[in-house]
Amino acid sequence: MTAAPFFPNEPKGPKIVTEEIPGPQSKAAVAEMTKYIDTSATKLVVDYEKSIGNYLVDADGNVYLDVYAQIASIAVGYNNPTLIKAAKSDEVATLMMNRPALGNFPPKEWARIVKEGLIDNAPKGQKYAYVQMSGSDANESAFKIAFIHLAAQKRKGAGFSEEDLVSVMNNQAPGSPEVAILSFRRAFHGRLFGSLSTTRSKPIHKLDIPLFPWPQADFPALKYPLEDHVEENAAEEQRCIDQVDQILSTHHCPVAACIVEPIQSEGGDNHASPEFFHKLQATLKKHGVLFIVDEVQTGVCATGNMWAHEAWNLPYPPDMVTFSKKFQVAGFFYSDLLLRPALAYRHFNTWMGDPIRVVQAKYICQEIRDHNLLQNTIEVGNYVYQGLEKLAAKYPGKINNLRGKNKGTFIAFDCESPEARDKFCADMKHEGVNIGGCGPIGIRLRPMLVFQKHHADIMLAAIDKVFSA
Amino acid sequence: MTAAPFFPNEPKGPKIVTEEIPGPQSKAAVAEMTKYIDTSATKLVVDYEKSIGNYLVDADGNVYLDVYAQIASIAVGYNNPTLIKAAKSDEVATLMMNRPALGNFPPKEWARIVKEGLIDNAPKGQKYAYVQMSGSDANESAFKIAFIHLAAQKRKGAGFSEEDLVSVMNNQAPGSPEVAILSFRRAFHGRLFGSLSTTRSKPIHKLDIPLFPWPQADFPALKYPLEDHVEENAAEEQRCIDQVDQILSTHHCPVAACIVEPIQSEGGDNHASPEFFHKLQATLKKHGVLFIVDEVQTGVCATGNMWAHEAWNLPYPPDMVTFSKKFQVAGFFYSDLLLRPALAYRHFNTWMGDPIRVVQAKYICQEIRDHNLLQNTIEVGNYVYQGLEKLAAKYPGKINNLRGKNKGTFIAFDCESPEARDKFCADMKHEGVNIGGCGPIGIRLRPMLVFQKHHADIMLAAIDKVFSA
Known part of the structure; x- marks a missing residue:
């Protein structure tokens, strides 16, 4: 840490010049x-x-x-000179204005760009990535990967049945099965239809929108200061874990994955201990349910780790880790090649993310290190x-x-x-x-x-x- | 139209130098x-x-x-000089690297940028816009606006009930009602959970993903050449309109909107006549169902109109028109201020689109005119x-x-x-x-x-x- 300001031309302090705000x-x-x-x-x-x-x-x-x-x-920082210089580079201009359909026509430098922007900055154990457009989109795409993976396990290498192919075009089972994602009360994972079905922060986010009937478990409500409520808080966390176990044992349809924020942010900055997340991972493993950590808001150093979940020292990496916000690029890491669908076009769209945001992530992480x-x-x-x-x-x-x-x-x-x-x-x-x-x-x-x-x-x-x- | 090439340095023709592709x-x-x-x-x-x-x-x-x-x-065109110059401008660099949360903290030039990039290039009758990140996201957000609008009409100015506020947090009615979007067979509207529920192009897009049980109508299957099948094709179009009418009369839950592509693209470049779309609009109006035109692929001049639906000369503008792809900015136009939710944070997310893509749209449209x-x-x-x-x-x-x-x-x-x-x-x-x-x-x-x-x-x-x- 340097004692000198990072921005020599920063104002010395705030200055309010209008009587009313907004002026x-x-x-x-x-x-x-x-x-x-x-x-x-x-x-x-x-x-x-x-x-x-x-x-x-x-x-x-x-x-x-x-x-x-x-x-x-x-x-x-605003107008960070390294980022502004990068924005005006040939590399960024070319990728911005010749925006590739990355899934079909990636640039020849794409492996390097993905490595430098994403993989080199990934949490331990996260070796692969999909690039998306926003946090909501990142979480939804992780859900899709989880559902595809669940179905692949059930099929055990068999192809799609005729019934799958016909029923899915009518949005019906077995092609479009009843399956679920487990999330926590007070969680926020985005506002598109799938992600909003896992968001449980505030009614205003969800009212009047049709949602999937997916299950939710309580997230621990810890008492502060933590040192004065050690036993009580441990019991509260165990109660929530028991609820997860109960839901996964009794839910009426298969649960493909559980998504959780390391610190529930929009929902009120609700924390849980590393032990809670260890137990959560163990419980999910017991039920064969994938573990998705939503680092959209917690990622990129603000919590004192590059990725907040690194502080837990889990025995196994999470199956997927989603990101956006301060990373500027959105998407998700995954830890196991088995999660990559075997067939093409299962997870696909026109742009498959925005390459200039991957480049930006590289420079952000470079500034962090430098x-x-x-x-x-x-x-x-x-x-x-x-x-x-x-x-x-x-x-x-x-x-x-x-x-x-x-x-x-x-x-x-x-x-x-x-x-x-x-x-x-x-x-x-x-x-x-x-x-x-x-x-x-x-x-x-x-x-x-x-x-x-x-x-x-x-x-x-x-x-x-x-x-x- | 100039006879001279737009790109003086373009190659004179293709050149394949490797025996195999890929090389x-x-x-x-x-x-x-x-x-x-x-x-x-x-x-x-x-x-x-x-x-x-x-x-x-x-x-x-x-x-x-x-x-x-x-x-x-x-x-x-690739490496269009006007776009490359714009990419390196101070305006783009500032907006790219100080990426605003546009819903909370818009740049002071935002009205001008939105006007020049979006509103000045909007279809006739489309006066307002929401900026999104991708075509899927644009369509889903239009669906959300349709659902919010439907619920507002039902409430007739009353607030949310206590039952709404409680039930929605469990993803249950009445807060999260059973409502639907109507789409057409062979349509493509995206691959997130809501948009994928309206996509009916190919099984591979949908398999293993839970979807909403939303209705679909047949899209006309016209016979070619058109001039040899005039009566047959008119009957086919009427059959599809009758099906829409039938669905809207009998569907077990309210349908908030119908979404249609002017030409179904991913689904096979399936066309219908202007008369079909006139009848479709009239049928939707009869049932009080919003009309969303998905111009993600058809928009921006390729069909011989800036927006393909302009060729229909409809008596009323569509309620919403979604865009992405060649416009580079994604989002949707809407024609009636009543569609803008009365309360804040009903349609909201961190970024609310990417401002540099709005700027890019301006330069693309400028190139088209110039x-x-x-x-x-x-x-x-x-x-x-x-x-x-x-x-x-x-x-x-x-x-x-x-x-x-x-x-x-x-x-x-x-x-x-x-x-x-x-x-x-x-x-x-x-x-x-x-x-x-x-x-x-x-x-x-x-x-x-x-x-x-x-x-x-x-x-x-x-x-x-x-x-x-």
Whole structure:
């Protein structure tokens, strides 16, 4: 970790120049956008050219320290010079504008690009990858691979039956069988029809959409501080594991895979212990159910490991690990060649991902290594956690269930109520800090990997000021 | 239309330098790729830097005239200088490497970018857009909008009930209702769980995947030449319309929308008349069912209109029009503000599309206008069609059901058998033409919009040579 700032030209701190947020320029921009698109979720209108490092600049010139980072998806700072240079390279321009149908017509450099962008940065034991377009798409494609694998095991090398071929065209069994994916309560895995069927975070994500009747198990609801609730929390985790075992023993149709986030993010930054995940893997293995780890939000160093599940030291690699967000490329790793379908066109689409995002992943990981950003995140995360512990003691009842100790900067706490949480986010904005919520009452810190102690001091001072008001 | 080539440095014609295809360099590249990724569908390993205009160069230096164009997704030629210049612009670099979460933090220029890239190029009557990541994702998101709209109509302004909020978290009605999307036999709308439920092209796309039990109607199976089967074809189209009417009258659950391709592409280049689509729209209106036109493959000029459905001159615009492929940006247009959900976060995800692909769409459409490529495609399409008519007469039984007259270069014909079709594609490759199939026995022409008469002559000569052998 260098003491010097990674971005020498970063602002010294936030600067709010408009009385209201959004300011007049931002309001005008939203009004113009609303003519064409849905702007109901717009939070800030951004001047991306002027944004730099950890600082986001809005259309009115307000400068925010950004600890939300495009919903946890910017890794190495706005206008990172290495990335901007890469964006203008011949390699990227060629791949962008001659966008290949990668499944049919890959570029001759594709093996190198995939190795440098994906495989060299994969979790231990993950040797192969599929490239997709988004986290939802990555999870759904992993589900499809799981279903294809399950069916292949059942067929034991036999081909498709005539009944398979006919029934599937009517979306009926046996060609389209009743099979399921197991997920956890409060999980978020995306918002397309298959992924949304495994998402259990908030009703607004799911209402009015037809979904598959797939099963769900409780995810542990741990009590904090962890050291004061050791036995209780262990019992809670065992209860959830028993539920998984029960579901897999009794569900009315085969379960092909179980998907889980290392830390449930959108659902409220819900943690579980490494022991929980060891037991989960063992239970899934017992039932012959594939284990998919969704690292869309936890991946790429923020938790203090390149991939959060590496901290568990599992005896076997997960069967699949999905990624997106800070990696910028979406897709999934898989650990066993048996998961690759035997026939062509079983998992296929026109683009099979976007090659420029694979190139981008390479440069992001290069920046991480060159600047030792994993170590930075571990150290700054500990510093932030300690700072929040002090603030929690100073303002009783304001910072509840502080969590994410020794999890890099992947730190969260609960406010008193949904209203208090929303007000906190708004107040922080007026103090020049862009911060995000999760779950019903959570605040989640998602700074970039270039977030340093001097940035943490600014954020902690803003929290102090907001709570003292 | 200019007589001069759009790409002055294009090769004069194809050139095959290896005895076998793939050649040794391509084979080595595939072997290397197979260490990391699924290469079961690889057709050619491409040198994209050397490819130019209508010509694709493979890793062994073989030069192909490309009339497949990355599964119909390259519009204005390989290494188009306008696009390459745009790729290296500050605007694209900034948007690429500071990838916004567009739903929360749009760039201040977003209204302009959306207008120039999407709205200015929209079909008549389509005033609004959502940006997505792929054709599958675009169709699924349109389905979600249709389901949300249907439920909003039923609630008549009332909020969600407690029962809605509880049941939806268990993927059960009433929060997650049983509702459906109607599609047509032989349709292709994508391969995620919702879109795959509407895809009816080939078993291999669907086998072993759980699907929604959604209804399907027959798509007209027209007989060719059209002028010899006028009454028969009209009766066939009416039969399919009656089936739609019957399904919508009797289906056991509400149907929110019907999705249809103007020309079923992957399913075999199956056409229907404008009258069919007029009747379809009227039937859907009668039942209060939304009309989604899937222009993923037909969009962007190849059929002789910017959007294929514009040729129908419908009395009302379709409710939604989905796009991807040659537009490079994926998403959907919608014609009525009532389709935009009233609440935030009903249709939402981290990225909400990729802004650089919206910018790319602008430059693609600018190239089309600057070089009059729509007119070019109409003229060259007619020229190709006439050439194929002559070849069909010269080789009886080889070129069957020639179709796509007055449909730009969106032309197809049937071979004698699946085996004959696959052999034809392979033989054409040895003659230096990369050509694609569709359906069980179809050949689909999907040249770029910069395909000119001198390219057509090369392609027609190659077909002549293959059939004469």
